[in-house]
Amino acid sequence: MHIELYNVSKRFGDITANDGVSLDIREGEVVALLGENGAGKSTLMKMLFGLYPPDDGAILVDGKETSIHSPQKAMSLGIGMVFQQFSLIPALSVLDNLLLAYPRAPFWTFRHLFETSAARSGQILDYLHELAPGLAPHTLVRDLSVGQRQLLELIKVLNLNARVLILDEPTSVLPPQEAERLWGMIRKLAEGGRSVVLITHKMEDVMACADRVVVMRNGKLINTLERDDCTEVSLVQMMMGERVDRAPVTTPPHDSVTRQPAKVLIRDLAASQGLQSIRGINLELRPGEILGIAGVSGNGQHLLADALVGLARLSAGDVIIDGVTLQSASRSPASSGQVSYIPEQPAVNAVAADLSLTVNVALSHFRNLSFFPHWAPEKATTESILENYEVRPPNPDLKAGQLSGGNLQKLVVGRELKDEKDLIVAAYPTMGLDAGAAHDIYQALFRKAAEGAAILWISEDLDDLMEYAHRIAVIRGGEIAGIFDPREADRYDIGRAMTSQQSDETPPTPDTNVETRTGVSG
Amino acid sequence: MNQTTTAATSPITGLKRLLNGPWTPAAIMVLAFVAASMAFFAINGREPVGLFFEMVRGGFGDGYSFSETLVKTSPILLTALAIALPARLGLISVGAEGQLYLGALFGTGTVLLAFDQPGWLLMPLMLAGAMVGGAVWGIVPALLKTRLGVNETISTLLLNYVGILMVSFVVHGPWKNPNSLGWPSTVEFPEGAILPTFFDTRVHMGLVFGIVAAMILHVLVTRSRWGLGLQVSRSNPRVGATAGISYEKNVLLVMAIGGLLAGLAGIAEASVIQNRLQDGLATGYGLTGFLVAWLSGQHFLRIIPLSILMGGLMASADSLQLYAQLPKASADILQAVLFIIVLAVGGLWRRRTMA
Known part of the structure; x- marks a missing residue:
């Protein structure tokens, strides 16, 4: 299937999200749509997926002008999209989630009869068996790792006979091993004749698996290149336009930080909220120290942050800053003027x-x-x-x-x-931001460290953690699974500590290369 | 309101401009209400236009009718404030009626206890008692909500019945006046427990309390840090907690203040209008107050004219009875019609402007 976007424009009020963009997507190729945050990548693809109508221009499918007025229409044409936000139901099994999205699942028949027959005939599970041979269909989705969940989203789309797959920032939530596995899978899908559009702002994604790179900036298409013709530097330049000269991010030197006595003491912290819990968290932060918290999303990071800033009740332990108890299990949680909090999903958690x-x-x-x-x-x-x-x-x-x-x-x-502030708790402060904006934020955040604040920095981006943090603590299943010095540690060791199955919170799911390499705890 | 006539007589270009003006929905509401009430009269076989003006005259026609309108206005105003303040925190309370009754109950209790005290002492004691009573009836659902997560709409609704029945209990039982020949009521209040009235009418201090409270609340809620805290908590309690704003404390506070105001309305009714506590003290004021609070969009200053309007509608029920032999319930029906029109036109307008 060959898709051409011809001179497509989209405006929202005064803002022009896409300005006369022309792009073609050929059969069997991986197109990386590269651009800064707000460059218009997602908008463009959402138009192709029928979520917005274009204001101008045309979409041609196999040479014929087609109006894609709804996602249903897009799917019937064989265009599928996997979003950054997953739409899986955690309490249901893998099979149930696949059935819910399966177009030929009749809603009036006896579901279990259909389930068994469909499962027996295998059609609904074909892709599951092919792409994740070890993943048992009756595993509950809430027990899956982020990578596995993403895979499941992908299989849902493939089950709709999608010939064109749009993936929106798929690697932004993955630990390195799982990102590598995803790149492999994308290549495989393309070799099978499908087209894949990879919306991304990460160079690694482009270098690892794209055939062609389309660079967007400010709603316009800047350039289209074959992968082999481009270098990281040239891509960054195209992506960012003028703004390439930025002061480097500086962090306080290791030696000066480690000489200081501890400023923030987190002792035996335990808390639980809903299905999440943390326990036995012991951490020390020195003034100016950047302590990275690495871990796969959903392993207690959110609760840890809430407990530190006084939004969650502690069931044990306390938090002490400069000798003064800030939070303690023996009293009600209360926020404090000494602590800054940059929570995840600021739209929901940080603003009215x-x-x-x-x-x-x-x-x-x-x-x-x-x-x-x-x-x-x-x-x-x-x-x-x-x-x-x-x-x-x-x-x-x-x-x-x-x-x-x-x-x-x-x-x-x-x-x-x-x-x-004395303590800054930052959860994914650069999530969803392009390289330029992320750079600025790191600069501002770590300047605070230089001024003497202790920074607890929760992130999923291991590369950034390795580059900037003084120490990296890995959180898994609500416990600290190890503390690494980024100057000596190997990123794969940290990755293993993040995904290892020592804890009962991540039951064995021996389908991925990550899991086959596990067994070593950080 | 007078936009109605302007809109109708303007030339075409002016009309177009007016149609997009801020007063257009209000004008449509008024027109729709006039049409609907006339239709209601016509259905009942009365002459619609004349009767409509008769109704307006019944509420605002002369000094006396207007004073009676203001008499009805004060409990509506106070109960509307009792609903609108919690609504600023996102709470949907329907408990003003019960709070009003509790205010009357506690206020009367205080009067009975301090019966022989001089007026300068008895009056403040009575008002304080009423405020405490109303506030208690606000704090109970507030505690149920913050401690146990009980929905405040349901708890306030149910507590209304409890409050009304408690008053019924005392006037049939322990506080019943033995000389009232079986009529369930307390003894008459002493002179010192009758709130001052103005100009030989029944318009009483309750109206002043209401207007002053509305203005103070308006300033506090729109300008102060506390009011900002309410807005933040309403919008996102989690963010409020991060900033050090306690949602729980504010729930207690707004419900208590609201209850206190409704409690004042209750004791004013008992003191000035009835001179005693009796059954059926103020049926329906609490719910009318709810309507006014939501019609105003929880805007404290808008509540004042709306309460007067609604008071007029209630007062004119008498003239409807007198001139057209329509049942007293007609006023309730017209009230409901007005409420539905305002909500429907408001909703349609929002959809229109968003599209």
Whole structure:
């Protein structure tokens, strides 16, 4: 199947998301759609998947102009998309999740009869057997690793006879081993005659598995290159345009940090909330230290962060800063002015969406506002954050909900880093941001370390952790599975510590190369 | 409101501009209500236009009718505030009726206890008692919500019945006036426990309390840090907690303040209007207050004129009875019609402007 996008444009209000983009996707090739956050990659592909109608231009499928007005239509044409947010139901089994998305599952018959017959005839499980031969269909989805869940999403789309697969930032949540496995799978799918569009801002993705690279910037298509014709440097330049000269990210030197006495003590911390729990967490942070917390998403990072900043009740242990108990199991959790928190998913967890940016920025020092707040200085503070962090659009009166995810992320980071704090808890502060914005955020975050704050930095990006953190603690199943010095440790050792099955929270699922290599605990 | 006539007489170009103006939905609401109430009269076999104006005159026609309108306005205003304040935190309370009854109950209890005290002492004691009573009836559902996660709408709804029946119990039982010949009520309040009224009418201090409270709440909620905290908690309690805003404390506070205001409405009714506590003290004011609070979009200053309007509608029920022999319930029906029109037009308008 050959798809051509011809001169496609899309505007949202005053913002032009796509401006006359022409692109073709040929059978059996992997196209990497590369660009900064907000360059218009996702919008373009969402139009192909029928989520938005284009304002201008045409989409041609096998040379014929086609109107793709809904995802159903896209799927009937053989176009499938895997989103960053998974749409699996954790409480159901792999097979049930596949059945839910299976087009020929009749809803009125006896489900179990159909299930067994479909499973016996194998059609629904063909791709599962082919791509993940060891994954038992009756495993519950909540017991799967992120990589396995993503694979399941992919199989759901393949079951719809998709000939064109669109993957939106698929490697952003994967540990290195699983990302490598995914690249292999993408190559395999392309060799089988399918086309794959890989939306990404990561160079590794491009270098590992793309045939062609399409670079986008500010809604426009900048260039289309064969993979062999491009270098990382040239791609970065195209992606970022003018803004390539950036000061390097600096972190406080290891030696000066390790000489300091501990500032933040986390002792025997335990907490549970819903299905998540953490226990026996013992960590020390020195002033200026960047302690990375590595781990596969859903292993207790979220709860650990909440417990530290006073949003979750501790069942045991305490948190002590400079000798003063901040959180303790013996009292109610309470937030503190000494601690900054950059939570994951800021749109949900860090802002009041229907209030203005100014108000949302003022929240970080709510305690210090006068009873009848003066808004002029708050507005000025907000404007300077909007400018320094290049938040678009830079209007402090907008409601937080009107900003895109990446811009909101920048706003929240700017807010949380503007004051002097003792401890900064940052969960995935650069998630979904392009390299340029991520660079700026790292710079700002680690400058705080140089000023003496202790930083607990939760991330899934092992490369970044290895580059910037002074120590990396791996969290798995709610416990610390090991602490590594990034100057000496091997990334595969850390990866193994992240995914090893010592804990009862990740039951054996011996289908991936990750698991076959396991058995060693960090 | 007078936009109605302007909109109808403007030339075409002006009309187009007006149609997109901020007052357009309000004008449509008024027009729709006029049409609907006339239709209601016509269905009942009455002359619609004349009767409509009769109704307006019944509420606002002369000094006396307007004073009666204001008498009805004060409990509506206070109970509307009791609903609107929790709504600013995202709580849907329907408990103003019960809080009103509890205010009357506690206030009356205080009066009975301090019966022989001079007015300068008795009056503040009575008001304090009423405020405590109303506040308790706000705090109970607030605690149920923060401690046990009980839905506040259901608990306040059910507590309304408890409050009404508690008053019924005391006036039939322990507090019954032995000289009232079987009529279930307490003894008459002493002179010192009758709230001051104005200009020889029944318009009483309750109205002043309501207007002052509305203004103070407006300033606090729209301008103060506390009001900002309510907005943040309503929008995202988790973010509020991160900023050090306690959702639980605010739930208790807004429910208590709301209850306190409704409690004042209750004691004012008992003191000025009935001179005693009796069954059927103020049937329906709490629910009318709920309507007003939601019609106003929880805007405290808008609540004042809306309460007067609604008070007028209630007061004119008498004239409907008198001139057209329509049952007293007609006023309730028209109230409901107004509420539905406002919600429907508002909803349609929002959809139109979003599209």
